[in-house]
Amino acid sequence: MIYTRKSPALLIIGILMLIWGGLNNSGSIDGMQSYLQASAYKDHQKIKEKFDAEMRVAIELAASEHERVPDMQMPKSKFDEAKAKQAQLSFIFGASFVLIGLFSLWMKPAEGNLDYFTSVVPGIAYILLIAFIVRWGLDPIFGNWGKAVKDAGILSWDFAKIFNLNYVVLGIVIGMLIVNVFKIPAWAANGVRTARFFLKTGVILLGTLYSAAELAQLGGLSVVMIGIFVLGSVGVVLFMGKRMKIPNSMTAVLSAGMGVCGVSATVAASPVVQAKAEEIAYTIGTILIWGVGCMFLFPTVGHILGMGPVQFGAWAGTGILNSAQVAGAALAFDPNGIETLKVAEIFNITRVLFLPIIVLWLAAWYVKHEEGAQKVNLAQVVIAKFPVFVLGFIAMFALSSAGTFAPAGHYQGKYFSSKEVKEDKLLKGKETRVLDSELARLREPEGAQALSKYLAGAHVVSEGHNVTPEEVYQALGDLSANKKMVTRQQSEILKSVAKMEGLDGVASGSIEKASKAATHDSKTIKAYRDWIAWLFAFGLIGLGMQITGKALKQAGGAPLIIGGIVGTAKAVGSLIVVLMFVKEFI
Amino acid sequence: MEAPKFERGTSLSIFVSDRREDFTALIFAFVIAFGVMLTVG
Numbered sequence: 001m002i003y004t005r006k007s008p009a010l011l012i013i014g015i016l017m018l019i020w021g022g023l024n025n026s027g028s029i030d031g032m033q034s035y036l037q038a039s040a041y042k043d044h045q046k047i048k049e050k051f052d053a054e055m056r057v058a059i060e061l062a063a064s065e066h067e068r069v070p071d072m073q074m075p076k077s078k079f080d081e082a083k084a085k086q087a088q089l090s091f092i093f094g095a096s097f098v099l100i101g102l103f104s105l106w107m108k109p110a111e112g113n114l115d116y117f118t119s120v121v122p123g124i125a126y127i128l129l130i131a132f133i134v135r136w137g138l139d140p141i142f143g144n145w146g147k148a149v150k151d152a153g154i155l156s157w158d159f160a161k162i163f164n165l166n167y168v169v170l171g172i173v174i175g176m177l178i179v180n181v182f183k184i185p186a187w188a189a190n191g192v193r194t195a196r197f198f199l200k201t202g203v204i205l206l207g208t209l210y211s212a213a214e215l216a217q218l219g220g221l222s223v224v225m226i227g228i229f230v231l232g233s234v235g236v237v238l239f240m241g242k243r244m245k246i247p248n249s250m251t252a253v254l255s256a257g258m259g260v261c262g263v264s265a266t267v268a269a270s271p272v273v274q275a276k277a278e279e280i281a282y283t284i285g286t287i288l289i290w291g292v293g294c295m296f297l298f299p300t301v302g303h304i305l306g307m308g309p310v311q312f313g314a315w316a317g318t319g320i321l322n323s324a325q326v327a328g329a330a331l332a333f334d335p336n337g338i339e340t341l342k343v344a345e346i347f348n349i350t351r352v353l354f355l356p357i358i359v360l361w362l363a364a365w366y367v368k369h370e371e372g373a374q375k376v377n378l379a380q381v382v383i384a385k386f387p388v389f390v391l392g393f394i395a396m397f398a399l400s401s402a403g404t405f406a407p408a409g410h411y412q413g414k415y416f417s418s419k420e421v422k423e424d425k426l427l428k429g430k431e432t433r434v435l436d437s438e439l440a441r442l443r444e445p446e447g448a449q450a451l452s453k454y455l456a457g458a459h460v461v462s463e464g465h466n467v468t469p470e471e472v473y474q475a476l477g478d479l480s481a482n483k484k485m486v487t488r489q490q491s492e493i494l495k496s497v498a499k500m501e502g503l504d505g506v507a508s509g510s511i512e513k514a515s516k517a518a519t520h521d522s523k524t525i526k527a528y529r530d531w532i533a534w535l536f537a538f539g540l541i542g543l544g545m546q547i548t549g550k551a552l553k554q555a556g557g558a559p560l561i562i563g564g565i566v567g568t569a570k571a572v573g574s575l576i577v578v579l580m581f582v583k584e585f586i
Numbered sequence: 587m588e589a590p591k592f593e594r595g596t597s598l599s600i601f602v603s604d605r606r607e608d609f610t611a612l613i614f615a616f617v618i619a620f621g622v623m624l625t626v627g
Contacts, residue, residue: 001593120600190592193600197607204615274604388608392615405623524627531618546598 003119004109007187010122011101013129017094020132024087036140037082044079051075086136097125116190123191127545130174131167131537138174139167162292162328167537168263169288172281175544184545195542200271200389202535206264207396208528210353213409222314225577226350229318233570234259234358238365240562248369249275250282252362254559257283258566260351260358263322267536270543272359272387273366277546279559286563291325294571299333301575309333309340310459311578316340317347318574321567343459349411356397363390406522409488413525416488418518425517426483431510435480438507439473450502460496462489472497479511485518 023029034041051074062069076084100121109115146160159165178184184192234255241251256269266283269275275283298320302312316329330344367386401408407415427435441447451469454460460467475490476497485491491514497503498511594602601607 003592116594116600190600193592193595193598196598197601197611200608200611201615201618204611205618208619388605389611389615392608392612396615396619399619405619405627524622527622527626528619531622 002109002111002115003190004104004107004115005119005122005187006105007122007185008101008105009185009187010097010104010125013122013125014094014097014099014101016129017090017097017132019094021087021090021094024083024090027083030083033079033083035144036136037079038140038144040078040082044077047075047077090132093125093128097121120191120194123188124194126185126188126191127195127538127541130178130541131171131534134170134174134541135167135533135537138170142166142170157328157332162295162325163288167533168267168540169284171537171540172284172544172547175541176281176547177544179545179547180549192542192545195539195545196271198535199267199539199543202532202539203268203271204389204392204396205528205532205535206268207356207393207398208400208405208525209412209532210355210397210400211403211406211408211410212353212397212401222317222347222350225314225574226318226347226354228577229570229574230259230351230354230358232573233566234361236569237562237566240565242369244558244562246558246562247279248366249273250279250559251562252366253279254283254286254562256358256362257287258321258563258570260355263287264352265355265358267540268355268359268393269362272363272390277543278548280543281547282559283563286560287321290563290567291320291322294320294567295325295329295332298329298571302333305579307578308459310343310461313340313343313345314347315575315578317344317351318578319571356394359390359393363387405524405528410522410525413522413529415520415522416485416491416518417520418482418484418486420520421484421517425513427479427510427514431506431513432480432483434504434506435476435510438504439476439480442469442476443473451497451500454497454500458496458499460493462493467493467496479514483514485514491515491518 024033034044051072055072058072059069100118104118104121107114107118109118142160142165146158146165149155150158163169237255237258238251241248241254252273253266253269253275257263257266259265263284266280266287270280298312298316302315307315312333313330316326316333320326320329326344326348327341330341334340363386399405400410403409406413407417409415442451448469451472455467455469455472462471471490471493475494478486478490479494485494494511495515498508592600594600599607601610
């Protein structure tokens with residue numbers, strides 16, 4: 001069979017990419033990019049203002065001393081970097097596609113590997129072009145609209161964040177639109193089949209973002225509680241799916257989505273259990289609809305029951321599936337306080353960190369149940385059928401936990417390091433003097449009483465126990481003596497204390513500054529996140545292209561029923577546990 | 587549009603088997619991981 005179709009499409013896509021790269025490089029679309037890259041452009045303007053001021057001073061100085069104005073170059077901003085990256089990717093892929101496009105037009109295809117793999121490239125280019133449009137265009141446009149609608153007061157929440165209108169969901173929707181409205185062109189059909197391969201590569205790399213040490217630092221209660229509810233939800237969905245005779249792949253992917261962390265868990269589990277594209281779409285739809293409902297319902301229930309910030313944070317972090325919706329519910333419950341959000345995020349992170357365990361479980365479950373009808377040796381089946389790329393994910397997770405990519409204990413590339421605090425970020429004399437005087441004030445009977453009251457009222461916890469005034473004195477003393485945060489625990493404690501009413505503003509600011517200076521971003525993990533985002537965008541657009549209206553109808557409504565039952569059971573169960581135990585343990 | 591038929595691979599993959607796809611993805615992911623480590627890290 002000859003796979004290569006003679007078409008100029010690949011050449012045209014390559015030329016379009018080269019034009020986009022050229023436009024970015026020349027700066028002729030800076031106006032449009034300043035809208036699309038709004039936050040990076042703000043950073044650019046700040047740097048430009050600073051540079052212009054320095055330039056003016058340099059010109060005045062040179063004029064007064066009758067010397068030449070020194071050569072000065074404006075430092076690169078995030079906006080410049082974003083444009084350069086778009087140009088670089090467009091040039092690399094554009095040039096490659098132009099060359100391969102010319103070659104495929106020129107060559108006389110004959111059966112074999114050359115014909116087969118050349119025929120794959122137009123489909124890859126087609127999806128990549130759409131991925132460029134989604135990631136560089138639609139994703140930021142929806143982000144801007146979400147913010148604009150919120151800022152204008154039309155909605156009190158950011159609809160783009162709440163409905164997860166990012167490149168993941170948009171990619172699937174665009175893929176579905178293409179296949180159902182425009183159809184996939186014949187020249188791209190072969191390459192579209194690479195989507196699952198790139199998705200698997202993305203899932204393997206996903207292991208780099210998490211670290212086991214982070215899980216250990218989160219404190220006993222969140223791990224136990226989340227563990228019970230995550231594993232329980234997965235188990236119940238698997239049980240119900242079997243009882244309702246839903247396909248194993250659908251059941252497994254729904255269990256990951258309902259149990260762990262919504263969309264990303266669904267995506268991670270889908271190739272493990274060979275889920276069909278429409279099953280993934282159904283699961284994501286179920287999770288998002290359920291999550292939006294919870295986001296509005298949880299804060300109301302929380303207020304009716306008179307829940308405290310810790311209780312509500314624990315409940316929202318356990319019961320709601322999507323990270324943005326967890327944050328939305330926490331902020332809706334307590335718009336001015338950070339405590340609820342912090343607790344909710346701790347529980348949310350704990351849930352996400354269960355992903356490797358669930359992926360392994362589902363892989364073994366799927367292999368067993370697909371072969372379950374026959375009496376076979378499970379070990380042999382696992383060896384023959386176990387998805388090898390899951391081991392890659394686990395290997396990456398292990399390497400990440402060992403500190404290969406970023407210091408051990410990082411979470412998605414953010415880590416604490418006192419050693420790496422730069423000289424210019426150390427606290428100044430005035431700041432340490434204010435901290436010393438605040439420390440002395442807090443040691444006096446009146447200050448000590450206020451501090452104890454605050455620590456108890458705000459439920460300030462560290463490593464699973466209530467923080468004592470002595471720990472605060474020690475942390476403040478260490479901060480002042482070293483001019484920087486010494487340990488992560490002290491940083492967390494002091495960040496909570498900084499919000500205490502009556503504390504000197506300079507002291508609060510110094511604590512925030514020192515915490516920020518000791519928290520670092522790993523460039524390596526940032527690069528991995530970028531790779532993962534591209535691989536997922538590509539894979540999901542391709543998967544979207546396999547979802548036809550007919551397939552969705554065939555999938556039926558059973559996933560929605562299971563999702564609703566398990567989601568409600570999880571929300572009610574976690575509410576009962578929170579009300580019974582959280583106050584006593586935290 | 588006519589349904590595309592492929593003699594090689596499946597309707598979801600260009601690879602002849604899932605195992606082959608998994609191993610290729612594994613190699614590709616490790617190439618990316620160590621490539622990034624060498625260039626960025």
